[in-house]
Amino acid sequence: MRIVVVGATGHIGTHLVPRLVGAGHEVVALSRGTREPYQPHPAWESVERVVADRDAEDAAGTFAGRVADLRPDAVVDLVCFTEGSARHLVEGLRGTGAHLLHCGSIWSHGPSAVLPLREDDAKHPVGEYGTGKAAVEALLLAETRGGGLECTVVHPGHISGAGWPVIGPLGNLDPAVWTALATGAEVLVPGLGAETLHHVHADDVAALFAAALGQRRAAAGEAFHAVAERAVTVRGFAAEAAGWFGREPRLRHVSWEEFRAATAPEHADASWEHLWRSQVASPAKAREVLGHEPRWTTAAAAREAVAWLAGAGQVDLGGRQLAGAQGVSRAQSC
Numbered sequence: 001m002r003i004v005v006v007g008a009t010g011h012i013g014t015h016l017v018p019r020l021v022g023a024g025h026e027v028v029a030l031s032r033g034t035r036e037p038y039q040p041h042p043a044w045e046s047v048e049r050v051v052a053d054r055d056a057e058d059a060a061g062t063f064a065g066r067v068a069d070l071r072p073d074a075v076v077d078l079v080c081f082t083e084g085s086a087r088h089l090v091e092g093l094r095g096t097g098a099h100l101l102h103c104g105s106i107w108s109h110g111p112s113a114v115l116p117l118r119e120d121d122a123k124h125p126v127g128e129y130g131t132g133k134a135a136v137e138a139l140l141l142a143e144t145r146g147g148g149l150e151c152t153v154v155h156p157g158h159i160s161g162a163g164w165p166v167i168g169p170l171g172n173l174d175p176a177v178w179t180a181l182a183t184g185a186e187v188l189v190p191g192l193g194a195e196t197l198h199h200v201h202a203d204d205v206a207a208l209f210a211a212a213l214g215q216r217r218a219a220a221g222e223a224f225h226a227v228a229e230r231a232v233t234v235r236g237f238a239a240e241a242a243g244w245f246g247r248e249p250r251l252r253h254v255s256w257e258e259f260r261a262a263t264a265p266e267h268a269d270a271s272w273e274h275l276w277r278s279q280v281a282s283p284a285k286a287r288e289v290l291g292h293e294p295r296w297t298t299a300a301a302a303r304e305a306v307a308w309l310a311g312a313g314q315v316d317l318g319g320r321q322l323a324g325a326q327g328v329s330r331a332q333s334c
Contacts, residue, residue, distance in 0.1 A: 004072040007079030016206035018043035038163030064092020074099040083135040104155040108134040116282035144221035152219040157227040161202040166305035169237035171274030172267040175315040183318035190259035193235030195275040201296035211290040231280040
């Protein structure tokens with residue numbers, strides 16, 4: 001197949017593009033051209049690179065035509081955030097016979113009510129990001145079910161991997177949390193620590209996209225969660241991470257007011273947004289329909305990310321060494 005990947009050099013594309021090339025597909029990588037993939041791979045040498053400013057071309061009404069002119073059999077859209085942007089691309093691809101795969105988010109569900117979340121649960125998203133992703137999903141699935149363009153939606157959890165900061169046990173990107181867990185310092189935890197986080201390694205997301213591409217008839221008109229086999233609680237995640245360094249976590253449970261007073265606003269806000277949702281998404285549908293099995297647990301994906309951050313000088317582990325990990329589903333769950 002000739003596959004256009006939009007946003008190809010980001011978290012997911014870094015892993016997806018080499019997978020597709022290795023499977024024998026002709027890949028066109030479309031991006032703003034402002035960065036290289038997070039990890040190098042020789043597969044990129046055989047990829048056609050196209051530079052485009054998606055926001056500007058959406059505004060001008062030319063983006064969908066640019067993509068259609070690339071003559072794709074499939075388009076993997078990793079950077080679509082609004083219903084208007086998705087509609088523009090659908091209208092440009094309709095009638096071409098292409099398969100459109102969209103990257104959504106488990107945040108399209110909103111705060112959890114019944115766990116685990118399933119793809120066909122009623123959705124009550126909050127915030128601009130989650131609301132936008134839910135609107136795109138509704139548009140794309142209705143398009144397919146109405147006999148139009150064949151579309152598939154993949155909803156990742158908190159995407160983790162080597163090359164970028166990872167959502168930590170407190171639901172934020174504060175590197176000081178990893179320092180505290182490595183050195184035995186106290187960690188303030190808002191609430192009971194029973195709130196949940198559901199991560200996924202970027203390569204597992206890429207594997208699910210690849211599975212959907214290879215099973216178009218089964219995937220068309222469907223949405224799938226891309227998450228680790230099991231979610232983690234705040235306290236369980238903290239215990240796992242402290243264990244990497246042979247420690248028990250020193251957790252002090254405080255009110256949200258006290259946590260906000262002691263935490264930088266951007267990190268406190270991120271913690272609230274993640275922990276208030278307290279999501280656990282079921283991966284069962286992707287397994288049953290597409291045969292997809294996530295390889296990485298949350299703990300293993302986070303460990304790889306923290307090891308990379310430490311090696312890059314972006315997190316201080318107090319002089320302690322941390323090797324990366326290759327995660328196997330159902331192991332190291334907490």
